[in-house]
Amino acid sequence: MADDWARWPEEFERRYRADGYWRDETLGELPRAWARRSGDATALVAGDRRISYAELDAEADDLAAGLATLGLAAGDRVILHLPNRAELVTVLFALARLGAVPVLALPAHRRTEIEHFARLSDAVAYVIADRHEGFDYRDLAGELTEAVGSLRHVLVAGEAGPFTALDAVAAAGAAARRRGEAAGPAGASPPGARAPDAGAPRQDPAGVALMLISGGTTGKPKLIPRTHRDYAYNARASAAVAGLAAADVYLAALPAAHNFPLACPGILGTLGAGGTVVLAASASPDVAFRLIAAERVTVTALVPALARMWTDAAGWERPDLTSLRLLQVGGARLDEGLAREIPGALGCAVQQVFGMAEGLLNFTRLDDPPDLVATTQGRPLADADELRVVDGEGAEVAPTEVGELWTRGPYTIRGYYRAAAHNAVTFTSDGFYRTGDLVRRLPSGHLVVEGRVKDVINRGGEKISAGELEEELLAHPAIAQAAVVGIADETVGESICAVVVPPPGAEPPGLGQLRGHLVERGLARIKLPDRLVVLDALPLTAVGKIDKKELRRRLDR
Structure with a gap:
């Protein structure tokens, strides 16, 4: 697996360890220490x-x-496809x-995405809810x-069926x-004895701990390899910035x-601080408000x-939110008006x-x-985070000017998993990640997000690849050309608009038919278009590419 992902260069590894960002700990060892501390x-x-904490361990x-x-071993990849439940x-x-x-x-992923992840990772097991x-x-x-x-095992939380x-x-x-038949995993020990088994090999803290899913900004989603060291820092430092302590109760909505x-600070950061995590089956106000009141939630x-x-909803339900001290908002830019409204409506501070x-x-x-x-999206977590804000040629723009954000640091990957060609475009030769986000950097170091370079739709915080959706649309026999664009929407930020051109003489599908076609092809419902527009032809640029800027202009009229 070592050849499938990019490590940090040795000089950076030495620096991040010496400066205290990276510790020689693994995610598997953390619950052991937490159980000793919090019992x-x-x-x-x-x-x-x-x-x-002791039971979790x-x-x-x-x-x-x-x-x-069952035969699972170090290095095996396992698709973990579960909703918010203890498992x-x-x-x-x-x-x-x-x-x-x-x-x-993610729970909303379906066959198209899961099969892609399984093939790309050579997964040997698939863990699901019933x-x-x-x-x-x-x-x-x-x-x-x-x-x-490659899939040898399906493990089910609930009724297993076959x-x-x-x-x-x-x-x-x-x-x-x-x-005493299982020497066990690294750090495992028999019940009652909370010391590691002497014969169990310890995992490499510099190795891959887990893989997250990219927003799918170009084509199918990529796998993001996060190491034990960098992800533990991610959670630990985020918890400090959110002011988490043992008295806090975090709602995973x-x-x-x-x-x-999961880790910003989320579940891992809260457990690291000694707090309590409450897992919500839904983020709807009726479910969340009840849990906040019952469990005295402080952060979400x-x-x-x-x-x-x-x-x-708080305006008409009058829920008991008196325990809530902090609401973090991310995934998309928060409107200034809403940022100013939240403290009065929910009775808590806002953290962008x-x-x-x-x-x-x-x-x-x-x-x-x-x-x-209210007006910025924050400043970097770590002093070691390096940022460049650049123009289309890669030259740094003047202070406060808009440019694309490039970054590298102690918890920013150096490449996607098994994606050499994509990595050559997305990462610079000196290790900076080209985020595709357009930002302004203020003298205080805070960033203001102004848009994006990538062809991606941000619908309610879910990043939808226009290219992936276009591929699936073109599989429909009554569609000859397709373009997908985001349309400004007050509720979800951007709604998904599919613009299609039918073949000569063909009857184009309706929106319901089209959504059904995409579901049948295994696409997650979060990616289904909200709107369908049928044209005789798509606007093109001078070099023959679909002109999405012009397309958006026409749709906005």
Whole structure:
């Protein structure tokens, strides 16, 4: 696997370790230290389950040993496709202890995306819920096991059907550890003894801990390899910027496989601070408001569209939000008016977060003046974050001028997984990641996001690749040409507009038919177009490419 991803050059590794950004710890070891520190304190609340730090550590041990009895080993890739439930956390830590690498898929992903991830990663196992929001993931698993030869195991949280129940894996692991048959994963130990097994090989802190999913800005989504060292720093430093402490209760309202609710600071940052994580089955106001009141939630994170929904709902529901001290908003630019409205409506401070699963995070600080919080998307997390704001030729623009953001640092990757050709374009020769985001940098160091270079639609915080959707549209027999563009939308930021040209004499599909076609092809519902426009021809540039700037101008009229 070492040849499939790009490490930091040795000089940077030495610098980041010497400066304290990187520690020699692995994600699998963290729950062990947390259990010693916090013991019987509540780590996770998931539905009617309340899991202590000690129980979290033990469950990770049992699952890791059970996975090992199935033949999973260090370096194996595993698709983790779970909604916000306790198993997402326990399996994540169990895989980390084995040295296996979870690929964190989102609940909304369907066959097109999951098959792509499985093939790209040569995944050997697929971890799913039985059902979620009316969708049966076991049916999808059946299709995948026939299509992807590397998949040997399907593990199910809930009713397993023809596959293997996660509960059975954990029980087998616990039994094997009691009998002393499983030397176990790195750091694993028998019940009651909280010291690592002497014979278990320790995982490499510099190795890949997990893979996140890119926003799919060009073609199909890429896999983002995050190491133990850089991701532990990501969570630890984000927790400090959010002021997290043991008394805090974090509500994971967004899908926890996202980088934002997982580690910015999210679940990992909260557990690292000794707080409690509450997993919400939905981010809807009725579900979230009830949990905030019942669990005395202090911190949570939303995308702007949900922040608007919560703000509006609070006006007529009058929920008990007295415990909430901080709402983080990220995933897309937060409107200044809404940023100023939130504190009065929800009774909490706002922290803008602008970042990417590839690394760089920017936060407004808790002591920033209100105007900076309302009008900027924050400043970099780490002093070691290096930023360039450049023009189309790669030359740095004048201070406060708009340019594309390039970055490198102790938690920003040096390349996507198994994507050499794409990496050659997306990363500079000296390691800067070309983000595709257009920003202005203020004298204070804060960034103002002005747009993007990439052909991607930001719908409610979900990054939708126009190119990927266009490919799927062109598979329809009544579509000869297709272009996908984002249209400004007050509710979700940008709505998805599909513009199509039918073949001569053909009857174009309606929006409902088109959405059905895309669902049949296995596309996630979050990527379905909101609007359909049929034209006789698409506008072209002088070199014959589709002129999306002109197309947007026509649609905006």
